[in-house]
Ligand SMILES: CC1(C)CN(C2CCCC2)C(=O)N1c1ccccc1/C=C/C(=O)NO
């Protein structure tokens with residue numbers, strides 16, 4: 001049967017990697033406190049390594065009110081719209097607090113437009129995967145995993161991940177969410193804790209008093225979703241080999257039992273050595289090995305950003321991960337054509353080496369975690 005032009009075009013894209021390239025989005029993303037300037041730094045480094053020419057660049061569409069309401073409450077969304085219009089914020093004090101817009105989620109200028117833009121980028125990527133226009137999509141401005149249905153949390157104002165997974169559910173029946181961020185992906189886990197269609201797997205630092213405090217080993221999901229929530233609580237200082245070994249064991253078990261037909265990966269870079277969050281002792285190569293495992297599954301996959309407070313290191317990490325996703329070898333010396341070249345001093349190297357701090361996760365800890373988690377499947 002002769003292939004139509006449209007089908008040929010779609011066929012062509014299906015092996016492609018789509019990358020959200022939108023200067024307006026980068027500008028909005030740079031409004032987020034603590035990571036101001038990060039979005040364009042990441043993009044500039046990816047461009048300096050000439051990786052853009054290997055990807056299909058797409059602009060981002062802002063999310064409509066209806067799409068935002070597919071997860072967030074009407075109260076929360078209408079409050080964001082109201083606050084954007086009003087100039088006198090004084091008498092909104094208690095409302096701001098009620099919707100989490102304080103402390104680590106201070107009000108940002110034009111907050112509703114900001115939320116539409118941030119959410120829209122990940123949803124645009126999900127739409128590309130649903131339409132079969134590509135097998136892989138990347139949005140380093142996404143990954144805001146703490147936002148809850150009716151409030152901002154942990155400097156996440158909108159849960160773009162939940163909205164993107166909701167969009168993917170239009171076509172895919174079993175979606176695996178993997179969260180490599182240093183912090184537990186509580187917002188995404190909460191949204192799907194009752195669902196057997198979305199399995200959430202989060203590896204994170206877990207110790208008394210460490211934010212957000214959820215994501216313990218016994219946190220396995222609820223009701224129909226029991227055993228579709230997987231948490232890997234780790235002590236501080238974890239290194240590449242321990243991390244990759246436990247990820248590989250769990251990921252392969254999840255692959256063979258859950259058989260996902262789509263994957264969403266949150267690549268928060270605050271787990272990398274040198275981040276001020278100072279939690280784990282990983283390097284981009286360690287995370288790179290984990291995503292190589294995911295890429296080998298060959299199912300539609302969406303890659304998102306997340307935390308990452310050492311801005312040059314976050315740019316190094318996500319540029320390296322982009323090269324892994326593209327299957328390209330890139331040099332470790334930062335191209336001096338890069339606009340922000342001086343940010344990468346004193347080494348001007350892409351590689352981030354691990355620190356000397358010890359890995360508090362003992363071999364017994366890792367064995368216990370692996371056995372407990374991998375044995376869970378006898379119940380289902
Ligand atoms: C204020 C920032 C966002 C910045 N920050 C950096 C700056 C210095 C050390 C780590 C935090 O720990 N923060 C937080 C504060 C309160 C609640 C959550 C977070 C972070 C969440 C996160 O990264 N999720 O993936």
Ligand SMILES: [Zn+2]
Pocket residue numbers: 181182183268270306307308
């Ligand atoms: Zn984080």
